[in-house]
Each structure stands twice: as structure tokens, then as C-alpha cells.
Amino acid sequence: MSNVIILDRVTKKYGSGHGATLALDEVDLAIPAGQFIAVMGPSGCGKTTLLNLIAGLDDPTSGHVVVAGEDLGKLSERARFEIRLRHIGIVFQSFNLLPRVSVARNVMWRLELVGLRGRKARDRTAALLEEAGVPEAAWDRFPGELSGGEQQRVGVARALATDPRILLADEPTGNLDSLGAKRLLDQLRRLNQQRRMVVVLVTHDPHAGIVGSRSIELRDGRVIRDVASPPREVGVVVPFERPHDANG
Amino acid sequence: MSWPAIALRWGWEQVRPHLDQISLAIVVIAFGVALAGGVLLANGTLQSAFQDSVDALAGRAEIQIGARGGGAFEEAVLERVRAAPGVAFAAPLLQGTAFLRDAKKTPLRILAVDMLDDASVRLYRATPTGTAGIDDPILFLSQPGSVIVPRAFLVRHRLRSGDSFEAQTAAGFVRLTIRGVLETDGVGLAFAGNLALMDLYAAQDVLGFPQSVTQIDIVAREGADVAATAQAVRDVLPDHLEVEEVAARRERLASSLAGFQLLFAMIAASSLLLGSLIIANRLNTTYEERRWEMGLVRSLGMSPGELIGRLMTEALIVTAIGVALGLPIAIAFAQLVVGPLATAMTLNFRQEVAAPWVEPQIGPLALAALAGLSSGLVAAWLPAWRSTRSRAADVLAKARSRKPEPESAARTRLRLVLPALAAATIALLVGIEAPGGILGGLALAAVGAAGATLVQPCLRLVSGPLANLIGGATGVALDDQSIVPGRALGAATVLMFGCAIVVFVNNTGRSFEHFVVDTTTGVRRSDLVVDSSANADAMGEGEPRLSEGVIAEVGRIRGVDVVAADVAASASDPATGILAVEPVWLRRPEFGDWRLEEGALPDALARVAEGEAFLANFPPDRPVRVGETVRLMTPSGPLERPVAAIHRASCLNPNGDVVMSRQLYKKHWRDPTINRMYVLVDEGVPAGQVAREIRERLADRWGLRVMPGEALAEWFASSVRRGFAIADAMGLLALLVVLLGTADALAASVVERTRDIATMRALGCSPALLRRTVLAQAAAVGFVGSLLGLMVGMGWSVAFMRGIVPLLLGWNARLQVSATVLATAAVLGILASLAGALYPAVRAGRIRVVEALRYE
């Protein structure tokens, strides 16, 4: 079974009766390993709802969500956390870093959750931050002292801490300038290619959309377009000046 | 829709999303107001009860005569007083105490006036011919047990005019009959209604003070100068009688109350402060949380004035509801603490203050309400004002970045200097032979300040190991707390001071108890102790007395070898404690050791027994040597005797005590009563059998209590403990505050971090782990707060017992510490803080991730 994520006739309704909103309407979706999928559509069409259901943060009104072979609806609360911890990484539009602890601690706590301690946790944190391109000078600073782009890179490092098979990103470029946005997208694509990680990217940006190997478009809770796009470079390629990039 | 309906609707829409926050705020405000109002109200109630008694007793008198140092004096001086120039009339008065035969042994103040004397009629408006509604004046005067009681007394004891009841006096039980009722004004207000008015001559019999009075009240002639009249009276009276203008007396009483009042005022003020702080913190959190929203509303065009106005209206409503709920709780709380406080006051003033029924007084309640309202409004106003002051965009941006401020170098230095200073002063206090009060005061302050500065580093220190202990990602949350520990710091500091107060009060109470018991029982060894069964909680001078006739009767019981009695009193100029003992006590070594210091005359005890000398126990500031003469002012004039020895077996008065023969005392104080008898039984006779015999033959008639000699220490100890009953009230208060403080601080920190918590959950942190994290925070707060509290409390105890007490009381009481109490205080502190964390923990686990993250 190569599909890492399966949505089977998933419907999500908010509220009930007259004022109810149908956020997702019988969505069927199968995402195989290694796919980079861009989810697009106008505001309010159900993109965030879709991600929340995949992450198990919310339950569908009907239908099934299967992640890494597990039907989320049949799992206990504990098991869901386990899945979210080990198999899913989330990158937020507004970064959502813990503001009062250092950048390094922001990444390390997830390692501690999976049982990594002491030196091992520190080394792995360093590797993650380095890989994400966070300058070493920033590791002991607080998130508030970093630029938006840097913060988002910390967010990516945090999401990748437990080496997940799925990365969910809800408009991760929404708060970045165009340069920062392009760097991030490129990084995501590299991750997708190098680790065969499923990336689900929600975006408004048509440029961002074409980064993926597949793009779907939602409207009023339905998938109205689902196309495979040939892997292409992003329109403007910005060279990375990260040190490890040169040897990696 | 009408305007008020629209306004209400708008308000409700604003309030609804924050309903849980706001209801928490209301609860907290109610408690804050209850705390402040309760203590203020209890204070006010006791104050006015005391004042009422003083005022009511003074009646219309302008000048009062009493014996210096208290006690009864000869009635005969009345003639001379009446003849003095300027005196319109002078009324003799005898005051004494009897005890009701109820479970609480309620003291009944007996006030005896000359019912046939015109002057008394005018002064007290409470005589057969006055307004007291006596049914039959002739019957009243012809029957010995006639009394007039206030209406309140009848109501409280479910009695009616014409009923009789039993009261216990020094001479045993007497039957008193109600033959008149005082309406509740004038003298009827005194002693919370536990008062009986008698005829002077009947009372002299009943109380056992023939031809004696305790007071003469004088009204000056129309137009006569009061001060001049007082001087004229003074001129015709012997030195041992004190003539005082009532106004001055009132002032003196007020100032004697000042120390206690200061203590009260301090407790009330700190409760007020604490209440205000809790309220301000709560509302501040509630509104601080909404600053982002405020910035938004403003950026959408609401004017600053309008925003502030709306927020303040809301805060006013919320606070007003809290205050309205808090006031009834305040009254209940006041009722709870007024009992222990009255006991403490009675023991401290040797003046019965009956625990009155708390009535809602406007003053204290208004003050508490005002404090609640204003602290609530200020707390709400600050965030609103700040958000209107800065640009809307900044507010929006600022709400996101919550980067911790680095600690200043000065503060780091303070964290080193203060603890070092505290440690140094304590070491000095313990090491130096006779440390001064300044060092003691310095140590008190340094210890408190050091504790406060240590809270934050200690929280940090504890967080690491605790995080390891609990495991997982707890560390992040704990780190988070210890780095910007505003809330946790507040909670731990509140806990620390609460714990410290409990430890301090308990330590000092225990040390006093140990000191008093050790000192007083050393010389009171006996097989049996016999005293009045009315003995409920007073000790020393306030204790119910027995007539000396009982000594001989006990002596006649089969199996009794010796009976010795003692009585505690005081002399004036300077105030001195008097312990008068039966001569045989001084002659028989079985009664114990007087702890005479070196240099005593060889036959010291025998000379005291003969009435030729004193034993003295004076503080360092009143040095006296063997052979020197001590002069005491007694109710019948000065009394001088040489000191035969310095003893260390009494602690009646901080100014010094004198031990003398009871024969000498009886003569000079005109007092034939005793506090207590100490019985030695014959060789081979079981003490229990003698006790039974005393009970059977004498107990009922005299109203006696018989206990084995060994039980005396416990009785003394429990009397001292009752004097410190205020400690229990304070402990309760501290516990409550700690509970509230941690609950609020942790709830606030959970709310503040809703978004962070939601993020953690989205990234794989389980609710169980989050709950555990909040509890771990509480444990850290509890652990640090309790531990520092114990240290601060111990430091305060040492500083107080070594530095302040010797200065104030001249006692060198050793510090007594109970490990059980320390452990209990620490455990209760930790438990209170964990209990306070329960709700926030549940809340942290229940945060709805999707929604919390939705509002970006």
C-alpha cells in the first residue's frame, strides 16, 4: 500500500441546521509516498479544514481519513498523538514558535517527546537547525529576535525533528516576502525529493502551486481540479548561500 | 429597542466569549473583597465592642477614682471625695466577675451601684427609681440576689424577667434573680450585654469584698473646672488612689489598645492589599489577554476614548458583581475570626471582650468594596490605556512577540547580597551574647527581602530536575515559566510569605508556650491542683477566683497533707507582676524549685514566707540586687521590702515580677481571693482517692475543678495556645490566599499561553502531558514557595525571639520548633498549590487546538 494519506468520501460540516457550513463535501483523495501536492483555491473553500483532518486535529463529519495505514477515526486519542508526533510535521503560516524559550529549545522539545535526551538531543537539534539554514548565532536567541524568514526555518526544523513521513504546511509563505517565500519552497521541494517525504502545501500563490508534482484545486469543499504537474524549477531560482549547501 | 436594552445587548455580546474568564474574575474579586472586608469588619466590630464597654461604663462621669494597679479600695474615702470643692456628686461602684453555669462559662460582669443613692441614679439611669423598669423596688433591695440585666442578656440566654439563674463567684455558686431589665442603651451596651447590675451592698457580700469599691465616679458642679476639681479630689486622697479625668482615661485606654490595634491594622491592611492585588492581577490578566483585540478594534476606527469607556463600563459591572457577592462572604468570614481575636484581646488586656455578633458596619465594608472596585478598575484601565496610547499597529505586533527581558546586573547583585546579609545577621543574632533590637529588626527585614529575591533563581534551579523527573517535553513549559515567571513568581512569592507567616506565628507561639509552662510549672509541683471550675480560657489575673475560705476546707479532707494557694495580681508605678503564695509553699521543698540565682540570702524563702522580704525577677533594664529595697504601689498604699533573692520562676509582667507571701498581699490588696490551690497528699494515700473526696464534698458548693498535678502543664500550655488562637485564623487565611494565588496565577499562565499550548498539541504533545506539565509547574511553585517559606519563617523566628522579644519583654525564651509543624506547613503549601493547579491543568488539556490556532 503506497498511499500515505487516503481521504475516503470525507465530509466536514460546521454547525448544524440552517446556519451550517459545508467545509468539505465528499472529498476523495489518495496521496502516495513521495508526492508534493499543492492545494489551492479561494478563501473559505476548505483548505485548512483538509489539513486539520489529515493531522487528526479534528474529526470528519462522515468518511474516513487514513494516515500511514491507520484509520484516524478508529484510533484512541493517545494513538493519534503518537501518529502526529512521529509521522506528521506541521509548518504554520504564523510560525507559532514558543516565544519564551530559545530557538534551540523550540526544536529540541519534540526530540525529547520521542525520548531523545541530553547530548544526542542537542546534536540532532544542531543538525536540524543547520540543515534548515538557521544561522548558528541565532540558536540561543529568542524567536522574537529573528526575522520572519528565519523564524519559519526554525518552524521547518521543528517540523522535521521527528523525521516525519508527512509535512503539512498551511500557507507557510503567507508571512514572508517573495525572496523568503522562494527559499522556503525550494527547501520543501528538496526535502520532498531527498527524503521522499509527502508534502501537502496549502497556498494562494499560483507560483508556489507549480512547485509541486501535483496540484489540486478546491472550491466550496469539493475537489474541482486534480492535475499532475511535471517537476519544474520555480520561475526565479535564488541561489542558497547556506554553507552546507555547497558540499551537500 | 430602547437604549438600555441595546447597551445591555452590546455588553453581553462583548462578555460572552470571555465568560469563563470573567466568571473566574468575579469569583476572585469576591474572595478578595471577602478577605479584606472580613478582617476589617472583625477589627471594627471588636474595636467598637471594646469602646462601647469603656464608654458605657463611664456613663456621664467626668472624673474617675480607682486604685493604682487595679483592685478594690476602702469605701470610706467616699465622704472625703464628696466634701471636695467642685464635686457635684460622687457614685461608688464595685465591679467584679462571675461566671454563668453554661458550657462556655460565659463571664458575667457584675456592676454594683448604690441603689439608694441619688448620684448613682443620675449617673447610670438604671436604678429602682430610674428608668430601668424595676418591677418592685422594695423587693429588689430586700432580696440579696436581685439583678438588673440588659435586654440582650435575656434574649441570648432565653430568660425572662423574674427568672433566676446560677452564677459562679469566688465564694461558689449564687442564685441571681432578674428583677429589672435595661433597655439597650447606656450601660446596657457594655460587655456585649453580659452584664448584671446589683446593689452595692449586696454585691460586696456576693463578691467577697466587704466595704470596698473598685471605682468612684464623679460629676463636677455646674460651671466648675473639671481639671481643678480632679486636682482638689487628688489633694484629699491618699497616694495609692488614682484620680483621672474620663477624657484622659479614654485616651489612655485607647493607647493601651494601640499596640494591639497596630497588629490588627497591619493584618487588615495586608488583607486589603492582598485582596486588591489578587483582584488587580485577575482583571489585568483578563484584559491584557484582549489587548490584541483592542488594537484591532482601534485600527478599525474606534476612538480611544470610546474603547476605554466601553472597557471600563464592562470592568465596572464585573467588579461590582464580584464585590456584591464578596460582601456577604466578608461578614461570614468576620464572624469566623472574631472569636479567636476576642480571646486574644481578652488575654492581652485582662479586660473581657466578649466575642460579639458581627453586624454589618458600613465603614469597613465600604472600604473593602471601594478597594475592590478601584483595584479592579485600575487593573482594567491599564491595558486599555496602554493599548490606546501606542499605535494600533504596534499593539497588534507586540501581542505576537513575547520575548523575555534580560535581568539587570543590579538585580543579580541583589540576589547575592541580600541572602548573604540575612545569613550574616542571623549568625550574629545567634552568636552574640545579648543582641540588640536593631540587629533583630534588620534581620527581620533582610530575611524577608532575601526570600523574595531568591524565588526566581530557585524556580529555575528546580525546573530542570523536575522536568527530568516528569520527562517528555515538560522541560519546555517549565523553562518557559522560570524565564518569564511573572505568574509563577507571583504564586511562589505569595506561597512563601504565607508559609513563612504560619511557621513564624507557630514557632513564636510554641516558644512562648514552652517558656511560660517551663517557668511556671517548675515551682508548682504537687499531687493535685484545685481551681475554679469556671476556668475556661484565661490565665493569671483574668482567671476566675476562689475565696480563701476554701483552703481550710480542702485542708480538712482526709489524706491531705498541705494545701498551698497562689494568686496573681499587679502593682503600679512601675507596673509589676505580683505572685502571692501561701507561706507554707515557700517552706516545703516538695513544691518545686524557685530557681534562685547565686547570691541569695541563705534564709531567703523563709524571710519571704514571714512577709519580711520579696523575691524579684526583673528584666535587665530594671536592675535590682539582693538586699536592695523594692517599692510597690498597692491599692492601700506603698509597700516596701528588701529583695531576699533573685528568682526565675515566674513570667507575669514583662516589667518584672515580685513574689511575696499571700498574707502580705491580702492585707495590702484587700483581696482575700486566690487563683489556685496546690495539694500534697499524705504518704501512701493515693491522690486519686483524695481527688474524689474533694469532688464529692466540696466541688459542687464551691464550683471546683480538681486535676492531677501533672495535668497543670497541659492546662497552662493550652491557655497560652488560646491566646495565640489568632495564629489559627492567620494560618487559615494564608492557606486560602495561597490556594487562590496559585490557582489564579497558573490559570492566567495557561490562558496567556493558549496559543503555545495549542501549538504543542498540534505538534504531538498529548493533553495528559500538558496536564502533567501544569501540575509540574505548580509542584515547582509549591516546592520553592514552601521551602523558602520555611527558611524565611525560621529566620524571622530567630530574629524575633533573639532580637525583639528580649528587648520588649525581657524574656530569654528559647526558640522551640516543631518538625511536625514545619513538615505540615510545607506539605500543605505544596498541596494548596497543586490543588490550585487542578483547574488550570484541566483547562490546559481541554484547549481546542483547531480553534486556538484558527485566530491568527
Ligand SMILES: Nc1ncnc2c1ncn2[C@@H]1O[C@H](COP(=O)(O)OP(=O)(O)OP(=O)(O)O)[C@@H](O)[C@H]1O
Ligand atoms: N470552527 C468553525 N466553525 C464554523 N465554521 C468554520 C469553522 N472552521 C471553518 N469554518 C468554515 O468552513 C469553511 C472552510 O474553512 P477553511 O478554514 O478550511 O477555509 P480555507 O480554505 O482554509 O480558507 P483561507 O484560504 O481563508 O484560509 C469556511 O466557510 C469557514 O467559514
Ligand SMILES: [Mg+2]
Ligand atoms: Mg486556511
